[in-house]
Amino acid sequence: MLITNESEKKAFKKADELACNILKQKEVVIVTHIDADGITSGSIAKKSLDRAGIENEVIFVKQLDENTVNKVADRGKFVWFTDLGSGQLDLIDKAGLCFVITDHHIPQGKTPLQFNPHDFGIDGSYELSGATSTFLVSIQMGLNYDLVPLAVTGAVGDLQDLRYGRLTGLNRIIMKNGVKNGFLQAFRDLRFFGKQTRPVYKMLEYTYDPFLPGISGNERACLNFMERIGIPPKNCESWRRWIDLTYDEKVAMTSEIVKICIHANYPLKLIKKIVGESYILNGEEEGTELRDAMEFSTLLNATARYGYEEVGLKVCMGDRGSSYRKARSLLLNHRRNLSDGLKLVDEMGITEMENLQYFHAENKIMDTIVGIVAGMCFSKANLNKPIIAFANKDGDVKVSARATQRLVSKGVNLASALKFAAEKVGGMGGGHAIAAGATIPDGRETDFLRELNRILAKQVKSV
Ligand code: C5P
Ligand code: C5P
Numbered sequence: 001m002l003i004t005n006e007s008e009k010k011a012f013k014k015a016d017e018l019a020c021n022i023l024k025q026k027e028v029v030i031v032t033h034i035d036a037d038g039i040t041s042g043s044i045a046k047k048s049l050d051r052a053g054i055e056n057e058v059i060f061v062k063q064l065d066e067n068t069v070n071k072v073a074d075r076g077k078f079v080w081f082t083d084l085g086s087g088q089l090d091l092i093d094k095a096g097l098c099f100v101i102t103d104h105h106i107p108q109g110k111t112p113l114q115f116n117p118h119d120f121g122i123d124g125s126y127e128l129s130g131a132t133s134t135f136l137v138s139i140q141m142g143l144n145y146d147l148v149p150l151a152v153t154g155a156v157g158d159l160q161d162l163r164y165g166r167l168t169g170l171n172r173i174i175m176k177n178g179v180k181n182g183f184l185q186a187f188r189d190l191r192f193f194g195k196q197t198r199p200v201y202k203m204l205e206y207t208y209d210p211f212l213p214g215i216s217g218n219e220r221a222c223l224n225f226m227e228r229i230g231i232p233p234k235n236c237e238s239w240r241r242w243i244d245l246t247y248d249e250k251v252a253m254t255s256e257i258v259k260i261c262i263h264a265n266y267p268l269k270l271i272k273k274i275v276g277e278s279y280i281l282n283g284e285e286e287g288t289e290l291r292d293a294m295e296f297s298t299l300l301n302a303t304a305r306y307g308y309e310e311v312g313l314k315v316c317m318g319d320r321g322s323s324y325r326k327a328r329s330l331l332l333n334h335r336r337n338l339s340d341g342l343k344l345v346d347e348m349g350i351t352e353m354e355n356l357q358y359f360h361a362e363n364k365i366m367d368t369i370v371g372i373v374a375g376m377c378f379s380k381a382n383l384n385k386p387i388i389a390f391a392n393k394d395g396d397v398k399v400s401a402r403a404t405q406r407l408v409s410k411g412v413n414l415a416s417a418l419k420f421a422a423e424k425v426g427g428m429g430g431g432h433a434i435a436a437g438a439t440i441p442d443g444r445e446t447d448f449l450r451e452l453n454r455i456l457a458k459q460v461k462s463v
């Protein structure tokens, strides 16, 4: 891989160190996170250990709290934390574990047993995800370059390509290497969901981010739109998908969509994001949810976030039979939940405070997907304040927070803001500057918001 600077060299050296440590083990427990980046991280770790002949199992957790860390420690085995752990170093330390961590969340401290991009001055929100970090260790363990589609799917699942409409930094180096080795393709294309699997008119109908006035949510209007611009929605008897359109048709439709957005007075930044890089997994069948990294990562989110993490893991491990079928049916349910969630927020409205805006979904949106809904709300909500979402979670309250790139450049850091505000009311939190989460005791929402509002004011002023 083409490494250009000192920090990347240091990162590779650390990855090599951890790989040597892992290869000395006879048995490893992999502990990972319940989202696309977490599942792909866990499966990269699992495949690498399988290939090295090291016995292993994967455990999924929603978050690492004291209880979970202690349960893991009770097994008395060597632990490989993937896509989590860096934010909970004190808990891990206290539990007296033998471990390594490959994570990209803002670290709570330093340990030689952790591979975390932030330790090398590499941005863990855009340049390396849990899966791409784990991949760097994996390729030092053996010839695991073929796991690059999983790594890229994880990074895309964490929206690391959102800022520039393409992967950057070490993520990009990893992706390009995958292209060179024939595992991936990368090209500029429309960044809508469902290009592989949905009829074009359905893809348009279900596009809410950005909301396309007169198109989104209106099947008839989508068909009319296609006919108006001279693109037949059907070919003989079958509905045409985006991948079935000719190059000229794709260009024509993209420019019409851009016109709609200009007409709706959307900011140029948002309009530019309609087109960006797409990542195609060469080893997967065309027209399936696995072929495009964006669709694959959504399929994975649809499993583990609903308690079906084994299904997602098996798909990543290569099961194209019953697990894949189950994942597809879970995906339908996930899409419905996201669109119901957006409707609910529309109905109840978002309340603005001086430095933030929030909604409380109570038990109407699951705590595991409320963050995704919060992020999607930016297509309609105030872009100048972070969105804070609450949902009930086993007697406590889950908080999910999302910001925009512009807010982050103005000083907003949701990871530290949520951590401090949550700790102030007896909870815990962390994550990334642009996306973070927390759990707080039920009934403390108002105090939490007041504290968060105060911290956010300070963050913006201090820049
Ligand atoms: O735990 P983890 O790091 O894997 O999760 C990152 C979360 O941040 C994802 O849910 C992703 O959707 C969100 N994110 C976001 N906007 C960004 C970058 C990440 O909402 N620009
Ligand atoms: O759950 P959600 O998608 O909102 O999480 C956003 C980010 O915050 C993720 O990176 C997640 O790992 C992190 N998080 C955290 N501590 C929590 C909850 C979420 O670090 N208690």
Ligand code: ZN
Pocket (backbone or CB within 6 Å): 037, 038, 083, 104, 129, 130, 131, 158
């Ligand atoms: Zn992640």
